Amino acid sequence: xxxxxxxxxxxxxxxxxxxxxxxxxxxxxxxxxxxxxxxxxxxxxxxxxxxxxxxxxxxxxxxxxxxxx
Numbered sequence: 434x435x436x437x438x439x440x441x442x443x444x445x446x447x448x449x450x451x452x453x454x455x456x457x458x459x460x461x462x463x464x465x466x467x468x469x470x471x472x473x474x475x476x477x478x479x480x481x482x483x484x485x486x487x488x489x490x491x492x493x494x495x496x497x498x499x500x501x502x
Contacts, residue, residue, distance in 0.1 A: 434477065440470040449483065 439459040441450050445468055450461050464470060467480035482501060484492065492498050 435474045437472045437474050439472075440464060442468045445469075445483065 436454060436457045439454050439457055441452070441459060441461045442464040443450075443461050444463070445461075449468070452459075468483040469481040471479040471481065473479060492501065
């Protein structure tokens with residue numbers, strides 16, 4: 434499985450939006466779900482939710498982890 438393209442949520446911090454992904458084309462746009470959406474050469478999509486420690490702990494405390502998955 435190799436990346437073909439990457440969509441990055443426009444609400445992510447600048448350092449996330451600046452990631453290179455080995456030269457794979459990327460677009461910064463507002464995503465409905467997830468923080469990154471990666472298209473793979475096998476036709477699959479890989480959704481990534483980036484969490485900082487405090488955000489993860491708050492998500493667990495509020496029982497929002499599984500609904501977000």
